[in-house]
Amino acid sequence: MASFLIFSLFCTAALCISSSLAQASFRPKALVLPVTKDSSTLRYPTRINQRTPLVPVSLTLDLGGQFLWVDCEKGYVSSTYHPARCRSPQCNLAGLTACVVSTNTCGLTPDNAIIRTATFGDLGSDIVSFQSTDGKKPGRVVSQPNFLFVCSPTFLLEGLAAGVKGMAGLASAYTEGDASSEYFIRVKSIKINEKVVPLNTNLLSINKTDGYGGTKISTVNPFTVLETSIYNAVVKAFVNQLSGIPRVASVAPFGACFSSKNIGGTRVGPAVSQIDLVLQNESVYRRIFGANSMVQSAVSAIVDRTYYTLNAAQLL
Numbered sequence: 001m002a003s004f005l006i007f008s009l010f011c012t013a014a015l016c017i018s019s020s021l022a023q024a025s026f027r028p029k030a031l032v033l034p035v036t037k038d039s040s041t042l043r044y045p046t047r048i049n050q051r052t053p054l055v056p057v058s059l060t061l062d063l064g065g066q067f068l069w070v071d072c073e074k075g076y077v078s079s080t081y082h083p084a085r086c087r088s089p090q091c092n093l094a095g096l097t098a099c100v101v102s103t104n105t106c107g108l109t110p111d112n113a114i115i116r117t118a119t120f121g122d123l124g125s126d127i128v129s130f131q132s133t134d135g136k137k138p139g140r141v142v143s144q145p146n147f148l149f150v151c152s153p154t155f156l157l158e159g160l161a162a163g164v165k166g167m168a169g170l171a172s173a174y175t176e177g178d179a180s181s182e183y184f185i186r187v188k189s190i191k192i193n194e195k196v197v198p199l200n201t202n203l204l205s206i207n208k209t210d211g212y213g214g215t216k217i218s219t220v221n222p223f224t225v226l227e228t229s230i231y232n233a234v235v236k237a238f239v240n241q242l243s244g245i246p247r248v249a250s251v252a253p254f255g256a257c258f259s260s261k262n263i264g265g266t267r268v269g270p271a272v273s274q275i276d277l278v279l280q281n282e283s284v285y286r287r288i289f290g291a292n293s294m295v296q297s298a299v300s301a302i303v304d305r306t307y308y309t310l311n312a313a314q315l316l
Contacts, residue, residue, distance in 0.1 A: 028139060030134075030244075041160070041280045043160075045161055046058070046234075048168075050125065051076075054129060059167055062167045063170050064171050064181070065170065066171050069121060069150040069155055070149055071152055071156070080127050082125050083103070083123070084148070087099070088106075105124075107123050126146075130142050130143075152166065171183075183217045185215050188279065190234060191275070191276040193274065198233060200229060204230075232253070245259070245262045245263060255296070267293060269290030275289070
């Protein structure tokens with residue numbers, strides 16, 4: 001079943017939805033994208049309609065991505081595609097001053113955060129259509145005739161789900177002096193079964209000197225990634241709460257695995273201690289139950305057993 005992402009009209013570095021999105025006198029309050037979770041990659045594809053004639057294009061959501069990029073090397077056919085020419089308003093909107101002399105175009109560096117690879121791609125525009133909404137129910141389909149995006153080579157699709165043709169970056173607009181365009185939450189401490197996990201809480205905030213640290217919301221990591229010392233502290237505290245349950249051999253990248261035969265079930269997943277991310281004060285927290293803190297896996301044909309692993313890995 002698809003979930004839906006509703007977002008207001010916005011601009012980022014090279015992706016802008018403006019008042020020109022309105023058709024005639026109609027201007028939508030917000031747009032809605034269908035979002036699913038891909039079972040093979042554990043990431044979140046969405047879908048837009050692009051090109052002339054319009055075709056559905058699947059994209060992986062990247063909350064940290066600066067813009068939308070699409071594979072134009074293989075199968076991109078459209079009568080309304082236009083490259084962004086040097087010193088054009090499109091290049092200026094994207095903040096680009098450098099040009100590719102041979103093609104008289106400007107470009108950006110699309111990146112795939114999953115495989116940590118970036119390359120160069122031409123900035124261009126094409127028609128895109130979206131479902132509008134008033135926040136309560138679906139509205140009309142609206143079109144943007146000159147929607148900016150970046151063309152990428154096919155190899156940048158590595159690691160994405162089958163059928164996905166690019167990534168939709170939803171980072172906030174970045175300007176010089178900003179700490180980051182990505183989305184962070186202010187975590188003060190971590191609790192397991194209401195007990196504070198002893199750790200260096202300075203690592204939970206962004207270091208203003210070197211920019212390291214902080215707690216980032218990501219759609220490209222399929223599980224929670226923790227700094228090594230925090231990971232070790234969390235795993236130790238979690239294992240201590242399950243001291244009466246036998247552990248089984250760990251499977252990378254996870255470090256704490258248990259036999260499911262000894263863990264009961266609840267309506268919120270395996271019956272294990274909840275993990276709380278304490279935010280601005282003790283009464284505000286994000287509680288993680290067993291359905292999200294544990295991953296169920298089956299191993300080897302030699303020993304047919306099912307086990308649970310703590311859904312977290314250390315940052316390498």
